[in-house]
Each structure stands twice: as C-alpha cells, then as structure tokens.
Amino acid sequence: MTKTNRTAENGFPVNRREVYMDHAATTPMQEEVYQAMRPFFVERFGNASALYKHGREAKEALADARRRVSHVFGCGSGEIIFTGSGTESDNLALFGIARKYKDRGNKIVTTTFEHHAVLNAAKQLEKEGLEVVYVPVDLDGKVKMNKLADAIDENTVLVSVMYANNEIGVVQDLSAIAKIIRDKKKEWGRGVNDAPFLHTDACQVSGYLPLDVQKLGVDLVTINASKMYGPKGVGVLYVRRGVRLQPIIFGGGQENKLRSGTENIPAVVGLARALELAEADREKEVERLVPLRDYMIKQILEKIPKCVLNGHASDRLANNVNVSILDIEGEAILLYLDEYGVSASTGSACDSSTLDPSHVVVALGHPYEFAHGSMRFSLGRSTTKDDIDYVISVLKPVCALLRKASPINTKI
C-alpha cells in the first residue's frame, strides 16, 4: 500500500479530482437559498413576538415561510411546525404523541432500521415504560407488511416508519401502511383523530419524492433543510389538524405552543426557499439521477469483485448507491477515497461513535461482515458521469490493494 504501490500501473488515477458523494449526509447550501436568508441576519433581525415594525417583519417572513412549506405538503399552514432539526422533529413526534395519548395506549410500532433519531427516542420511551415493537424488514429493505399489521393493536398510539432509508435509500409504501391503520381504526370504531397515528421521517426524500400528505395518508412528517441544499439546524414537523402533541420544549409558547424558543427566521426562510426549489426541480432531477445511480451500481458490481448491492434495486431514492464490499473494512476504504478527493460514507463500526456496525445493513439479515464493508455513495445536483467514472477508477485499485492485505476470503 506504499506510495510506490499506488501508481498508474496499479490502476490508480493520475489526475486527482474532488468528488463529493455524501449528499445524504448533507448538501451544500444553494446560493439562492443563502440570498433569501441574508437580510434576516443583520437588517431584519426582529423577534417575531414583538409588536413593533421589526417584529412584524419577522412575523411576516415566518408566516410566508410557513405558507410556502405548506404548499409543498398540500396542507394548511397551521399544520407546519418549525423545529431545530430533523432529529428534534422525530423526537417531538414520538414523545409528543406517546405522552399526550398515554391514557389511550402505551405502545409504539416502528421498524428495525429507522434513523437513530427515531430508534433512540423509542428506546428512551421504552425506559419510561412504553412498549415498542420493532418490525423487521426483508432482504431488500422493505418493511414486512404482515408483521407490521400484526403489531398494530388497540393499545398502539403511534406507528413510525421512515419514508426512505438514509443509508440504503429504500422507499417504503406509506400509503399502504396508512391504509392498514385506517382499516383497523374503522374496525375498532375509531375516527381519524383517534390513535394510532402514522409518523414518517422523510428527511432523505425532499427533492426526490412527493411530499403530498393527503396522498401519503400520513399524520406527522419530519423533514429538515440540510439535505435539500438549505441551512443546517432547522426542521419541520407536519402535524395534521386534529392530532395533538405534548411539547418537549417549554417556554414562550412559540410554534402554536409546540416548540418554544425565539423563531430562527433566517433558517426557516432558507428552509422554505430550499424546499420550493427542490420541489420545482424534483421530477427533472430524478429523471437525471436515476440513470446515473443505476450506471454507478452496475459499474461497481461489474468492475469490483465480491460486491453486493444493499437495498431494493428500484424502490430506492434516485441518489442512493449502497454496496457491501466484502473482505475489506469500510473505514480503510473511506480514508483512501478521501486521500484521492472522494467524500463518501461507510456503515463500518470503526466509523461510528458507538463502534456498532450499521444497524440498517444488519437489519437486512446480512452477516456483520457486510456492514463493516458497506459504502454509501449519495449523488446530488453536482454529480456527473465523469464524477462516477473517477470514483470507480479510485475505488477499484483501492479495493484490490486492501484485499491483498486482508487475511479474509469470504465465500459468496
């Protein structure tokens, strides 16, 4: 692996290129979004709770942002709650429902491969005495619908299933899940405003899939801005009218008493603009990215031996490529890619603060080896075919080199 090994003869690229392929982690902020936010830092700095001019300006900007977001969700603007992150929105949904409806039931149904913002909130609720059922997914990463239906009983107050998975991009059939819940409620003689409710973490999907809440049939939806070319530190929780929540942050009663704290006007303005732009671009961008995604998957599987695609081949986000590269360890791959200008991510234990391998890849039913060698490449607006060709041109010799040094030879 010495520098002398990493030559053109060994297949290493001669010309270095910077390729960012971690858009599922976060995206660069779009210039137009930044420009929309700018006036609200210095000139229009007012507190939206104040009555005088500065306050009114802030309040108008807030109302305008809320309206713009509600148009994309196809809901009323009163149903949009601004929060500090996708994680906070998920926490508000889980704790908010569980605590508000605790006399109606004490059970939450979710899946084994949710984002940690849902999983760890659910685990905390378990410690507080709630029952949580984690429904498994199949080998393709699709939720096992019969198991999900079996898990939802009259004691259930919330079902939380992510719209598309952050690691492997698999898209779930939310409308079908909504129908299961609707049918059960009818059977139990319950109305739409009775538990159980359906929450979805949609942080990965804005700009890739429709967010129309009527069509999806969901009661609560989480999104954030940092994955759609907007600012970090701002999220949305859509809460359907009629669904009640117990706040998790108490104070001045902002955001319809559900999320106290002075509103972050530049951030919500940025989120609204980013969401509008992502939605306007959505169909065109998906049409551009799907062939690129499929090209990249095909190239990896063809050119690099012993690779396995993680997640459903077509029911996946237009920007997600996730493969397990057997016999080598993801963090080592990642460090080499970084050396050659490529930014990507891995499900390896060595790259997590807890030293646990990806719970998502393990949830698919694969052995742990698959998680340690899993790599996610998430494409975005800047991604071109040349970028993909360059990444493959680095990945191929890096894998060959690390395999030579590896004492493992997994049979597949």
Place this chain on the structure above:
Amino acid sequence: MSDQLCGADGVNSQTGETWVYSDIVKEHFFSPKNLLMREAKEGEFDGVGEVGSAACGDMMWVGIKIEDDRIVDMKWRTFGCGSAIASTSMFSVMLTENGGMMLEDAMRIKPQDIMGRLGGLPKRKIHCSVLADQAFKKAVEDYQNK
C-alpha cells in the same frame, strides 16, 4: 489509558467522539511497514498467529521469523480500519528496528507503548492496537510449540 496518550486527536470530552488521526498514524496507514500483500507460504515463518473475526470488524494475522531469540522479521495482514493498520505497522517497526528485538522484550510491549509511538489514537479506537500484540503473542506461542 492516560489522557495524555489519548488526547492527541482533540477528542470531545463530552461525547468521546473523534475522528482525527495524527500525522504519524496517517503515515503508517497510507504507507504501512512490513505488510504482507499475499498469503504466507507454507513454512515461510517460524510462527504465525491470528486473532479477531470479520464479524467483529477486525482481523489480524502475524508471521514472525526468529533467530537466537531475536525477531529478525515480522509480517502482518489485516482486515481492519485505519487505526488497526497504523498501529500494527508501528508495532512491526518497534519489533524489527535496530536489528530486531529480543523475544522476551517484545512480549512486554503494551498497547500504550504502541500508542505512544503513534502520537495517540482516538479513544474509541484503542482496542484496535490491542489486536496487534495479541496476534503477535499467538505467533510466539506457535513458534515455541514447534
């Protein structure tokens, strides 16, 4: 583990999270010393040892050559992360530098000694270097049983 040895990465004392490797770690990761880039031939080494598993995310293989109780060569292979590669590389240098270490002294090398030479490792990565000395001890055992 003393904080001095673990602190070189600027670890967050609240979360224990960190990512950053020292320059020495990076040098040993990108240009590992004594790494065997193929399977060992039958009888090539006087002793071999292997620890860990692919499921755990770390696997280490070590082969040693011994002359008059002195280590004259040590080669290794790994399925492991950046710090596993770097710490084993550094360990191999410590064993073979200055004409090779006496077996008796080599057996006394502790993970802390390896980390000291590396200029520290992220706290959560410390178990990785333990693997190198464990594989080495198994190789010595193998040599002594022959």
